[in-house]
Amino acid sequence: MEKKTVIHWFRKGLRIHDNPALLAAIEEAVKSSSALRPIFILDPLILTWMRVGPNRWRFLQQSLDQLNENLTKIGSKLYVIRGTPENVFKRIFKDWNISYITYEYDTEPYAKRRDALIEQLAHEANIRIESEISHTIYNTQLVIKKNGGKAPLTMQKFLSVVDSMSKPPIPVPAPTKIPEICKPTLDSFEKENPHCYDCPTLLELKVNEKNLNACKFPGGETEALNRLNKILLKKSWICNFEKPNTSSNSLEPSTTVLSPYLKFGCLSSRLFYYEINKIISGQKHSKPPVSLIGQLMWREFYYTVSSDTPNFDKMVGNPICCQVPWDTNEKHLEAWTYGKTGYPFIDAIMRQLRQEGWIHHLARHAVACFLTRGDLWISWEEGLKVFDELLLDSDWALNAGNWMWLSASAFFHQFFRVYSPVAFGKKTDKFGDYIKKYVPELNKYPVDYIYEPWKAPLSVQTKAGCLIGKDYPKRIVIHEDVYKVNISKMSLAYKNNKTNDNNKQKGESSKESEPAAKKMKKVSKSTNTTKSDSKKSKQTSLTKFLKK
């Protein structure tokens, strides 16, 4: 009989620092003189259905490599096991004589289902299983409890709730040397194939290295800590940080780019939180929601709301999401996705996203507004899918939450504030250097036309070697026309939502009211000017009110 084995199961949390579940596993292994096997499960099926672009596969591959390195340094290693979690556990329950399993708690619905299944299996096999909270700074369930059983739906409310709670747990140190006695022997698979638990290569992850761009943000815990430590040196920058004042289109990132490391858990959000707090305490400093701590609080906020909201990543069946009759337009969606809208600022952002896997938060605002309520009137769920594929930091809760925010579907409601695909970028890059970098076909354009190349006279276009409509697309919509129509469509969607909500509350059948989508089509044809339309709607709501 194989000697007893203790498992720590890595999923997110790809680090050894501030990893309480890993520490618990080590402690148990030492105490019971068991073998310690830290594992990561690589499900080959996921390679076929998950929306993960090559940049993020590379980031994961690098993160696993560094995790294995860091585990090796303390006398262990990472066992990467191929298969579905269910099949993998069924097999190792038998082969490894497992007595105890630990993992980091995960709030995502997919993860909750997965973990419930494994907990059930462990229970049936009489194996102890324990999870620790360390992906978020706060325990999301406690935040919800403190707020009366519901997730706070505004940032201010969230901040007041966490302020009234006790300070979050202090990060735990990384483990040091693991005793020899906890070293596992080779199992029968390893005897046949000594490399069967090795970290995956890019080839195994079906990434064609030839298609990859230069790696700007390498994955892994060591990279994460190096990046954090460099930032921590900039004390006055940290104290003065205000997100809205950072640039969406500088040639090098104007923010920390720690998000991919937080997403995979290469960096502990609690460590980041405590290190920043150390620096700002006793100093004059910016405050949430715009400060660096505020950025972490936004992450907590979305994690908390998403854990408490059904269908959080969808419009239909999502109780906090405004139901909007978005259009489908394959051509426009494709133009947006590949950076061919004819708006250089928008296209530069979308191309940077595809190449590098990271774009500034405000750049995300500009393209998200453009896709949804601003210009194209396409569902935020389509944008979410593209971001999910291409972002290194794509995080289920944050991605859906921010898409709802930008499309004014939840959290944010001032839908009449629309980003201009021309004016917004000019504020921080008046010469268009960012555009020239990512949309190189325009790099000979004079500064007067770089944001609006369709305005360039033919002679200028010829001289710059780039004809609009041939070498660079003609803009696919006229922003100054469509955004006004879209504002009034949004206004109507809000009104319909309100009536539907009221009907629901009264317990009336919603079938009686005309479906929102039908109403919308009628109106969008007749909306020429915002003024007359909104006056009309004001009147109708007033008469309705008087009739009551």
Place this chain on the structure above:
DNA sequence: GGAGCAGTTGGTGCA
């Protein structure tokens, strides 16, 4: 229950 205010990050035009 209604008024008033605030809400991480809009754009434009004018003083």
Place this chain on the structure above:
DNA sequence: CTGCACCAACTGCTC
């Protein structure tokens, strides 16, 4: 260059 009113007018929260 900065500050401000205006655009038309949203929701959630507080009092």
